Every structure is written in C-alpha cells, then in structure tokens.
Amino acid sequence: MWANLEHKRRCEINKVNRTKLKSNHFMGSRAFVTARAEIGVNEHGGVEPNRIEFYKSTHYSSEKGWSSPEAETNYNKMRDLRARSVSEENPMTIDEIVDNILGTRSGYIKGLGYGPKPNTTTATKRRTVELEDALRRAKEDAATAQHDLQEHLNVAETEVANQQIQIQTLTSELGTLRARQEEILNEMKCHFIGSSPSRYMKVTIGSRLIASEVSLHSSTSQS
Incomplete structure (x- = not known):
C-alpha cells in the first residue's frame, strides 16, 4: 500500500487538511458512522446519540478536555440554541440546530463526515415523540x-x-x-x-x- 504513490498523495493531502481544521476531533481515521453506532450501544441503551451530543463525544475527552476552544464554543452554541428553541411554538430540529452553528457543505455532514444524512432510527423517533409529548403536557400543566x-x-x-x-x-x-x-x-x-x-x-x-x-x-x- 505504501508503495502506491496515489495513496501517499492522499495521505499527505489529508494531513494538510487536518492542520487547517479549526476544531479537530479525537476519532482519528475511525469512521464517524461506526463510532456513533458504538456509542449508542455502549452508552445510550442502543439509541444513537443526537448530532449535538455526538459532536461532544468526538471533540471532548475526559482526559484531554476539548480538542480546541472552537469546538467547545460550537458545542455551547448548539446547546444554547436548543434550549431557546424548545420554548418556541415550532422548535428547531437537532439537524437544523447543528447545521445552523456548524454550517453545511454539499455531500458532507458536519460532525458526521461524508455521505447522506442517516435516517433517524425508530428508537430515536420514539424518544423524540415522547419528549415532545412531555413538553406539551408540561406547558399545559x-x-x-x-x-x-x-x-x-x-x-x-x-x-x-x-x-x-x-x-x-x-x-x-x-x-x-x-x-x-x-x-x-x-x-x-x-x-x-x-x-x-x-x-x-x-x-x-x-x-x-x-x-x-x-x-x-x-x-x-x-x-
């Protein structure tokens, strides 16, 4: 593999691109999709974390802290926007909040990597409905x-x-x-x-x- 000049060229390009990132993550070359599924199984009872919490999982370590000040700022902005949105009549979705703070690129999902946005799992949909119903009842009470x-x-x-x-x-x-x-x-x-x-x-x-x-x-x- 290392004898392949094309592979070496891509590695060098990726290395340079990583140095340009404002908020590096701790996943290395590990696929985000795989990491997200494993976190869901190991830490959330089989339910994949939403994009905001997954962003924290990939940019924050209990040993090293945040990967960069920008990563911590982005996470806090997403949390604040979500808290404000919950009290509104038509709250923003998690995807809308993340896209609003991190921005969007064609074919690339910020915080998840390349590829189309994965469909929301049945468990996540059920949990979302439960939370929305609880919020509605709380407002009525x-x-x-x-x-x-x-x-x-x-x-x-x-x-x-x-x-x-x-x-x-x-x-x-x-x-x-x-x-x-x-x-x-x-x-x-x-x-x-x-x-x-x-x-x-x-x-x-x-x-x-x-x-x-x-x-x-x-x-x-x-x-």
Missing part, C-alpha cells in the same frame, strides 16, 4: 396552574374589597349615630333650659346627688 392561581388571586382581591366596603359602611353608620346622639343631647339641654332653668338645675343637681349616693353606698359596702 403550567398554563392550568397559572389560571388557577389567577382565579385565587381574583377571589382574594374581591374579598378584601368587600371587607373594606363593610368597614367604610360601619364607620359611616357609627358617625351618623354619634351625630344623632349629640343632636338629641343638645335638644334636651335646650328644652330644659328654655322651659325651666331651675328644673334643669334640679335635674343636673339631682343627677349629681344620685351619682354621689351611689358612690358613697359603694364605698360603705366595701368597708
């Missing part, structure tokens, strides 16, 4: 909880408003009663003074005497 909370707040505000109205009404009625009481007392004073000043004096003195006798009797009883 959140909307229901918010509606119930708003109803409770409305009821509480109504009760507080009614209590304030009752307090104001009672305060007004009490003020009216006090004013009427004062008016009656004034009328009685005027009546007694106008009809018979001496009678008014007697009533006043009599009231005081009665009060004094009651007080004296109370003191005697205590002795």
Whole structure:
C-alpha cells in the first residue's frame, strides 16, 4: 500500500487538511458512522446519540478536555440554541440546530463526515415523540396552574374589597349615630333650659346627688 504513490498523495493531502481544521476531533481515521453506532450501544441503551451530543463525544475527552476552544464554543452554541428553541411554538430540529452553528457543505455532514444524512432510527423517533409529548403536557400543566392561581388571586382581591366596603359602611353608620346622639343631647339641654332653668338645675343637681349616693353606698359596702 505504501508503495502506491496515489495513496501517499492522499495521505499527505489529508494531513494538510487536518492542520487547517479549526476544531479537530479525537476519532482519528475511525469512521464517524461506526463510532456513533458504538456509542449508542455502549452508552445510550442502543439509541444513537443526537448530532449535538455526538459532536461532544468526538471533540471532548475526559482526559484531554476539548480538542480546541472552537469546538467547545460550537458545542455551547448548539446547546444554547436548543434550549431557546424548545420554548418556541415550532422548535428547531437537532439537524437544523447543528447545521445552523456548524454550517453545511454539499455531500458532507458536519460532525458526521461524508455521505447522506442517516435516517433517524425508530428508537430515536420514539424518544423524540415522547419528549415532545412531555413538553406539551408540561406547558399545559403550567398554563392550568397559572389560571388557577389567577382565579385565587381574583377571589382574594374581591374579598378584601368587600371587607373594606363593610368597614367604610360601619364607620359611616357609627358617625351618623354619634351625630344623632349629640343632636338629641343638645335638644334636651335646650328644652330644659328654655322651659325651666331651675328644673334643669334640679335635674343636673339631682343627677349629681344620685351619682354621689351611689358612690358613697359603694364605698360603705366595701368597708
């Protein structure tokens, strides 16, 4: 094989191309398709990792860290875009997110190598449907909880408003009663003074005497 000049030429070209990469991977000459299938079997219960997580698997090592700062930046951008997209009405697919961050080239899938994009496996489709259904239920539960909370707040505000109205009404009625009481007392004073000043004096003195006798009797009883 090494005697083949064409093979040597291709190796040299590949070597130069690898030096031009902004974010090298750790797969070496290993086929991405094979690596992705093995990761799915060994780490994800038979389900191949999506392109975002597979990108991390090929560009990050627990021993060496990220293959380059650009690789770490690309991965974080994809994670952030996915997090923002999930909350939207029509979230982006994984392929759309990866293509948006890494770009596209004819006949080449960024993060997967050359060739057409592989069809999504049945397990991956099922998992996607489950996640979308869980997200839909979570949104519905959140909307229901918010509606119930708003109803409770409305009821509480109504009760507080009614209590304030009752307090104001009672305060007004009490003020009216006090004013009427004062008016009656004034009328009685005027009546007694106008009809018979001496009678008014007697009533006043009599009231005081009665009060004094009651007080004296109370003191005697205590002795």
